[in-house]
Amino acid sequence: MAGTTLGGLAPGDHVCVLHGGLVGRSGVLEAFILPALDSGDKVICRIARVAPAVVAEALEAADGRAREALRSGQFVITGARESYLPSGAFDPERVIDAWREELDRIREDGYPGMRVVGDMSWAADPVPGTERLAWYEAEVNRVFVAGFACVVCLYDRSTFSPARLRQYIQAHPGTIEPGVPRIPQLRLRYTSDPRGLAIAGEADIANRTALAAVLAGLPHDAPGDGPLTIDVSGLTFADVGTAAALLRCTREIPQLRLTGLSPYLSDLLDMVAQAT
Amino acid sequence: MRAGAAAGHRGHFHETAFYGSDEEFLAVVAPFFTEGLAVGEPIISAFAPHNQSIVRSVFGGRAGILFADAGAHYASPATAIRRYSGLLADYVAAGAAQVRLAGDVPHPGLGAPWDWWGRYEAAVNRVWDDFPVWGLCPYDTRTTPGDVLDEVRRTHPRIATTAGQHHANPDFVPPEDFMRDRAWSWRDPVEDTEPLAYLTDPAPATVRATVVATAPAAGVPANDVRGMTLAATEAVTNAIVHGVPPVEVRVWAAPGRIVVAVTDHGPGLSDPLAGLRPTGAATGGLGLWVAHQVCAFVSMQHRDGAFTVRLVAGRPHP
Numbered sequence: 001m002a003g004t005t006l007g008g009l010a011p012g013d014h015v016c017v018l019h020g021g022l023v024g025r026s027g028v029l030e031a032f033i034l035p036a037l038d039s040g041d042k043v044i045c046r047i048a049r050v051a052p053a054v055v056a057e058a059l060e061a062a063d064g065r066a067r068e069a070l071r072s073g074q075f076v077i078t079g080a081r082e083s084y085l086p087s088g089a090f091d092p093e094r095v096i097d098a099w100r101e102e103l104d105r106i107r108e109d110g111y112p113g114m115r116v117v118g119d120m121s122w123a124a125d126p127v128p129g130t131e132r133l134a135w136y137e138a139e140v141n142r143v144f145v146a147g148f149a150c151v152v153c154l155y156d157r158s159t160f161s162p163a164r165l166r167q168y169i170q171a172h173p174g175t176i177e178p179g180v181p182r183i184p185q186l187r188l189r190y191t192s193d194p195r196g197l198a199i200a201g202e203a204d205i206a207n208r209t210a211l212a213a214v215l216a217g218l219p220h221d222a223p224g225d226g227p228l229t230i231d232v233s234g235l236t237f238a239d240v241g242t243a244a245a246l247l248r249c250t251r252e253i254p255q256l257r258l259t260g261l262s263p264y265l266s267d268l269l270d271m272v273a274q275a276t
Numbered sequence: 277m278r279a280g281a282a283a284g285h286r287g288h289f290h291e292t293a294f295y296g297s298d299e300e301f302l303a304v305v306a307p308f309f310t311e312g313l314a315v316g317e318p319i320i321s322a323f324a325p326h327n328q329s330i331v332r333s334v335f336g337g338r339a340g341i342l343f344a345d346a347g348a349h350y351a352s353p354a355t356a357i358r359r360y361s362g363l364l365a366d367y368v369a370a371g372a373a374q375v376r377l378a379g380d381v382p383h384p385g386l387g388a389p390w391d392w393w394g395r396y397e398a399a400v401n402r403v404w405d406d407f408p409v410w411g412l413c414p415y416d417t418r419t420t421p422g423d424v425l426d427e428v429r430r431t432h433p434r435i436a437t438t439a440g441q442h443h444a445n446p447d448f449v450p451p452e453d454f455m456r457d458r459a460w461s462w463r464d465p466v467e468d469t470e471p472l473a474y475l476t477d478p479a480p481a482t483v484r485a486t487v488v489a490t491a492p493a494a495g496v497p498a499n500d501v502r503g504m505t506l507a508a509t510e511a512v513t514n515a516i517v518h519g520v521p522p523v524e525v526r527v528w529a530a531p532g533r534i535v536v537a538v539t540d541h542g543p544g545l546s547d548p549l550a551g552l553r554p555t556g557a558a559t560g561g562l563g564l565w566v567a568h569q570v571c572a573f574v575s576m577q578h579r580d581g582a583f584t585v586r587l588v589a590g591r592p593h594p
Contacts, residue, residue: 162521175479185481204480205513237484239509240563264502271566275554 005176005184006031011113012147014140014210015184016172017154018165028117029059029066032152036115037069042106048080048119074111080122090129092136099143107148116151120168124159134164137171138213142221145188145197145214170209174201188214191231192223194257200234203242211242215249228253233260243272278374278408279315280308281434281442287405291442292432293414294425298330303438304414305378306334312376313340318367320360322346322379324386350382353396353552354568357403364407378412384594385419391462391575392568394424397431398451398548412436423460430454451548462575464528464535464586464593471526477516478525480509486527487534494529496590501534503570504589508536510563511585515540519583533572533590544583545576 006028009015017028036043047055056077060067069075084095106114123130137153144151155168169175174184186201188211197218203211214221215230222228230249232238238246247269250256261269282289293304309331312319321331322344335341342363350356360377367375381397382388400411414436415428429447431454436442449457472493473486484505491501508525515523519540528535549555551564551574564585568574573592577584 166516202481202484204509205516206479206481237481237505237509239480239506239513240566241513244562268506268566271569272562275562275565 006152007035009150009152009184010187011150012145012189013174013184013187014144014151014172015153015174015176016137016169017152017176018157018169019154019178020157028152028154029063032115032117033075034063034065036113036150037065037075039113040074040111041113041115042109042111043069043075044102044114044116045075045077046080046083046116046118047077048122052077052079080119084118084122085127085129088128090123090127090132090136092129092132092139095136096140096143099140103143103146103148114149116149117154118151119154121154121156121159124156134167134171134209137168138209139217141171141173141188141210141214142217145190145221146223147189167209169206171213173207173210175206186211187234190222191229194229194231194259195222195224195226196229196231196257197222198231198234200236202237203235204237204239205241208241208245212245215245218249219253227255227257229257229259231260232258232265233262235260235262235265238265238268240268240272243268244276247273247276278410279317280311280410281436282374282408282410286408288401288403288407289410289434290401290404290432291410291412291434291436292428292445293412293436293438294417295414295438296417300438301327301414301416302330302334303440304436305331305412307440308376308378308410308412308436309335309341312374313338316340317374317376318342318372319376320344320363320378322349322377324380327380344379346380349379352568352571352573353392353399354565356396357400357552361403364404364409368407372408374408374410376410376412378414381413381415383415383424384421385416385424387594389462389573389575389588389592389594390421390424390427391460391577392551392573394427394431394458394460395455395548395576396552397428398454399552401431401433401451402549403553427454427458427460452546455546455548458578460575461577461579462586464530464533464588466528466530466533466535466593467526467537469528471528473525473527475525475527476522478512478523480512483508483512483525483527483536486525487536490527490529490534494534494590495532496534500572500589504534504536504587507567507571507574507587507589508538510567511536511538511587514563514585515542515583518542519544530593533588533592536587537584538587539582539584541582544578546578551576 123133173186186207189198191198295301319341324346383390430449433448435445520542524539526537551568554565555561571587573588575586
């Protein structure tokens with residue numbers, strides 16, 4: 001799978017990895033987990049379909065570094081159902097709150113960062129609440145954009161309808177497909193000076209709801225208080241929907257400033273502003 | 277009070293005329309301008325260079341006629357609608373009872389592909405119906421292709437004759453019916469060759485990367501390539517969100533132009549204003565409108581249960 005791409009992920013990234021079954025998952029260990037263990041990050045794997053103990057045992061046998069980390073608690077393997085469905089149903093607000101607490105705890109424990117692998121195949125089962133998974137995936141960006149955690153969500157192409165898969169893709173800033181090695185399309189990061197958000201990469205339908213959720217939450221989520229700035233100097237492509245979303249922010253959030261506009265983006269915003 | 281044949285008419289008095297010589301051209305246009313000048317109605321003359329020089333030889337220097345640069349005004353239908361709407365609003369705000377507008381709408385005889393100008397001729401019946409405008413669109417029967425003339429007859433409710441008459445046009449059909457029944461099927465000749473890329477259900481980012489990769493072979497300016505990446509993104513997004521899969525994207529490069537065709541298997545758009553005005557934002561109208569401004573040419577075609585948007589960057593083939 002796209003191992004080099006996984007290796008290029010950074011804190012603050014939240015990507016959807018589309019795969020075709022067990023074979024696809026094997027690259028995650030070498031490209032994503034072992035390097036993180038080497039740099040001292042906390043690593044959490046939430047796996048489905050296989051018992052955590054079975055996976056842990058196999059990893060311990062296969063790799064000394066993984067064995068050591070599993071024993072020290074740096075590397076934790078849990079069942080996805082227990083993590084995402086503690087009550088048996090999917091309760092997105094509760095899962096998001098749990099993420100906030102977990103991130104705080106791991107920071108307090110002194111880890112420099114954190115990597116998460118979540119196998120989302122449980123969502124293909126008839127679980128109450130899964131109809132809100134796309135909303136959750138978009139909304140949880142508001143936690144991850146803070147930049148400490150790097151999160152990979154595994155979606156098995158064969159278990160979701162194309163329409164559902166599309167919703168999940170749009171809720172992630174980046175999507176990685178086998179054989180398409182490139183960095184995540186979009187990177188979103190809160191900034192403290194100036195207070196606001198930095199947007200880099202390409203924004204379009206493939207990450208529409210992820211960006212929308214982060215923009216909508218910005219006045220509440222950005223660190224500190226005072227006027228907000230959205231830095232788009234790293235935004236190499238924006239489609240009309242993105243331009244409309246940015247315009248909406250400038251109209252609805254008082255004192256919001258857009259900085260780093262390229263001539264291209266500036267023209268596009270003018271065109272969309274005339275029309276809306 | 278509006279002067280001349282449009283007296284008593286509300287909204288856009290949209291007239292065509294057919295001429296076969298410079299004399300016939302003047303026989304239609306000169307009285308139209310003279311009558312307007314006599315009563316002080318503002319006049320916009322937006323003809324291509326040859327016809328504009330004929331008009332100038334008769335009326336050159338007369339106050340009351342705005343000689344507009346046809347190349348700029350007719351760069352694209354979306355541009356024409358935007359520019360004329362601004363001018364019309366200004367004249368009306370200044371108290372004009374009627375504005376007279378005459379120009380050469382581009383077609384293959386003038387070196388430009390027709391498709392979107394046919395939609396323009398249908399759309400302006402609606403778009404300018406809020407203005408007291410008399411639009412005269414004369415067509416030269418020596419250079420205008422027959423299939424274009426057929427569409428001109430279906431999109432103009434009025435006809436002016438070289439003998440000075442103005443009458444209702446029995447062949448006119450409402451814009452919505454025109455769009456629905458339209459048989460127009462423009463193709464770029466490069467489509468007869470193997471596409472450089474054929475993508476099924478691609479992510480817009482993949483389409484953009486493909487367009488950028490074709491640019492060196494086409495020799496299209498960077499800004500036009502940039503416009504094409506945006507237009508192709510919008511067409512693919514519309515097909516994904518509002519169309520029916522599979523979404524097929526084909527990309528060609530020819531000297532001086534890039535052609536992208538985006539096909540889905542849904543009903544497509546039948547709003548005659550689609551792409552020409554930023555209408556229907558909820559159904560992709562905004563993206564299509566932007567595509568119409570950043571591309572050199574956009575055609576839309578319904579055929580065999582499929583809907584195809586064709587986009588051209590660079591210099592379109594007529």
